[in-house]
Amino acid sequence: MAAPPTSGGPPRTDADDLGSLRALVEQARAGRPRAVGRLISLVEDGAPQLPALMAELAPTSGRAHVVGLTGSPGVGKSTTTTALVQALRARGQVVGVLAIDPSSPFTGGALLGDRVRMQDHALDRGVFIRSMATRGHLGGLSAAAPAALRVLDAAGCDVVLVETVGVGQSEVEVSACADTTCVLLAPGTGDAIQVAKAGILEVGDVFVVNKADRDGVQAVVRDLRTMLSMGAPAAPDAWRPPVVRTVASRGEGIEELLEAVTAHAxxxxxxxxxxxxxxxxxxxxxxxxxxxxxxxxxxRSAGPRLDELAAAVSEGEQDPYQAAADLLAGR
Amino acid sequence: MAAPPTSGGPPRTDADDLGSLRALVEQARAGRPRAVGRLISLVEDGAPQLPALMAELAPTSGRAHVVGLTGSPGVGKSTTTTALVQALRARGQVVGVLAIDPSSPFTGGALLGDRVRMQDHALDRGVFIRSMATRGHLGGLSAAAPAALRVLDAAGCDVVLVETVGVGQSEVEVSACADTTCVLLAPGTGDAIQVAKAGILEVGDVFVVNKADRDGVQAVVRDLRTMLSMGAPAAPDAWRPPVVRTVASRGEGIEELLEAVTAHAxxxxxxxxxxxxxxxxxxxxxxxxxxxxxxxxxxRSAGPRLDELAAAVSEGEQDPYQAAADLLAGR
Incomplete structure (x- = not known):
């Protein structure tokens, strides 16, 4: 979509749009946070410039190590993310954070006051923090998350931490974005079983038992090891997911976690x-x-036909499979 | 897919398959739990008979009142479901339960021992309880849940309770299955804000503050009312979501909840x-x-082409939008 003409000047053309997109990409490549933010907003909005943006970014994509952090609400994903950012910055790495977890303090904008903890990092040029709301985005998270990762990659991130909540299908799909997936648990939540039930045992490359100063940590570690050993026998040279204990709020175990993540890569x-x-x-x-x-x-084109079919199905005059076949056949 | 020939008999034909499917549907219509279970398994497995099954069920679909129960883990969805089943059975209603929540005790099969509470109901012919795992099902929950609802409908259910966890996109889509959506909260979990962030405030027809004997119930009810009043002003005759307090574990407030649900319908x-x-x-x-x-x-048909395109995209030689366009164009 072309922008409306500014008063006194000629209307903007597609070439102008492409030009300003390129300028924005250049600024993002130079690490300018505002440009990075604007590009991710284009992604989030499913803007018409997205294909052009992806074409611009393609040649330089794929450099960053994408680390997923997933787990139930309350296990301390955000605290662990914060601690990892600090540890990575101490090593001189440029870090991106993409929070897709709706219960994350990084997400949710105006409703939440406790972004405070990350504010120090927000002023640090070597850290890009971004939450994503993708309700209504065509293709959902499985399309939007990789596009946002490409932007952070172009901005020079060495590591991008992707925080997602470990319940539900879409979130498991998002964990497929990561090179390394860390599954977080905490004592006292019956959590090892939940992890197994939610099917995220299979996606874990590194397991983190956070809040390891609490009672019951032994039991969680033991349950986890038992369940991991029940899986298919691995090839001798295959990666065996380690279990790391952390107290992220005090930074304990974070170096070990980072080593495990690096070893996995x-x-x-x-x-x-x-x-x-x-x-x-x-x-x-x-x-x-x-x-x-x-x-x-x-x-766009089949809306009225889809409405007719939906009326027939909801009245019991037609079954949904036949309706889907009719829709695809354009009948 | 035809079944393998049984020894000594002729191979089974499609007509036999359709015949046995019809027999199964007849048994389900007569309220036989085993038949209902087998039909929902066909749905869950995405069996090739699904289109024929849906065609069989279409004329009699749509009778049951579908009530969704959603909320974060720990708010007491399963306890509330159990209490609602008891109250509905006391009214002589036939009830179905479809548990899609991965943290529900009704879900997860062998891993979990605490289905106990529902076991009385499992022996009651007027109750059908079914958990659904839909990982890998084509079309995901948004295709499988309505199909399972049609089976429960055919089995004569007056009410079907659909339990989902209120985090993540796919679950919100599932709540779109319901005629009436109940959003559950509990004191002491900062939950009203989570509900708002997860976008499930908009989908709630009835709000339930469970564990209403705990501290902080006033605050949750107040926060909830405030947030509900901040929405767009409703038309004078529009439904205004009520807030019901329950202690589901003791059955308190369940009649009021049922009245609110019926009033909504x-x-x-x-x-x-x-x-x-x-x-x-x-x-x-x-x-x-x-x-x-x-x-x-x-x-099926574009697998090798998709692999080529994926290699080009992951090497940065092509951008994903162009690749998607190529895939659709069959190039």
Whole structure:
């Protein structure tokens, strides 16, 4: 969509739009937080410039190590994220944070006052913090998250931490964005079983038992090890997910966690898992975008037909499978 | 897919399959729990008989009042569901329970021992309890949940309670299955704000503050009322979501909750909202099924092409939007 003409000047053209997009990308590459923020907003809004933006970013994508942090609400994901940011900054790394967890203090904007803890980092040029709300975005999180990662990558991030809540399907999909997925648990929440039930045991590359100063930490670690050992026997050179204990609020165990995360990346790069995972990620992203286009086409061109079919199905005159087949056949 | 031939007999034909499907549907209509269970398993597995099953069920669908219960883990969704089942059975109603919440004691099968509470009901012919795991199901929950509802409807359920966890996108979509959505909160969890952040304030028809014997119940009710009043001003005859206090573990407030749920249904039926919502539900179901077919086609026929495109995107040689366009164009 072209911007409205400014008074006294000629209307802006597509070339201008592309020019200003390129300028924005250049500023993001120079690490300017405002430009990074504006580009992620384009992603979040599903802006019409998105394809052009992705084309601009493609050649320089894929440098950052993407680390996912997932777990139930209350296990301390945000505190761990904060502690990891500090540790990474101390090593001189440029860090991005993408919070997709709706219960995260980094998410939710005006409703929440406790972004305070991250405010020091917000003033630090080596840290980019961004929460994402993707309700209504075509293609959902599975399309938006990789696009936002590309922006953070272009901004020079060495590591991007992606915080998601570990319940529900869409969040598990998001964990597929990560090169390394850390699954967080805490004592006293019956949590190891929840993790197994939610199917996130399989996606964990590193397990973190946070709040390890609390009662019951032994039991959580033991349950976790038992469940991990019940999985399929791994090849001798396969990565074995370590269990790291942390007290993130005091920074305890964070260096060990960072070492485990780094060791996982090295093992993956050495074994070919890194490239394999990134191709799978790209495949899912392409598929999500293609399906989003099909869905947009349904809504644009097949809207009235879809309404007719929906009325017939809700009246019991037609079954939904036949209706779906009719919709696809354009009947 | 045809079943393998049994020894000594002729191979089974599609007509036999359809015959046995019809027999199963007849048994489900007669309220036989085993038949209901087997049909929902077909739904859960995305079985090839699904379209035929939906065609069989279409004419008799849509009778049951679908009541969604959603909220964060720990607010007492399962306890409330149990209490509602008891109250509805006392009224002579046939009740279905569909648990989609991965943290629900009704879900998760062998991993969990505490289905105990529902076991009395499991022996009661007027109650059908079913948990659903839909990982990997084509079309996901948005396709599987309405199909399972049709089965429970055919089994003669007057009311179906759908329990989902109130975090994440897919679960919010599931709440779109319901005629009446109950959003549960509990004191002491900062929960009203979480509800607002997760975007489930908008989907609530009835709000339930459970564990109302605990400290802080006043604050939760007050916060909730404040946030509800901040919404867009409603039309004079619009439904105003009531706030009901319960102590579900002792059955307190459950009659009031049931009255609020029934009042909502009556108001919707009177005002046309009922049919409107069901058409929207059908539209989403048809769309999800159509997209699932497109996705299955991608995987079947475009698999190798998708792999090529994914390799190009992960190497930065192509951007994902162009790749998606190429995939759709069959190039």
């Amino acid at each position: 090295e093992s993956q790069r050495a074994g070919g898992g890194w490239a394999r995972r990134r191709r799978r990620r790209a495949r899912e992203e392409i598929e999500a975008l293609a399906l989003a286009r099909v869905r947009a086409d349904f809504r | 009556e108001s919707q039926r009177a005002g046309g909202g009922w049919a409107r919502r069901r058409r929207r539900r059908a539209r989403e179901e048809i769309e999800a099924l159509a997209l699932a077919r497109v996705r299955a086609d991608f995987r």
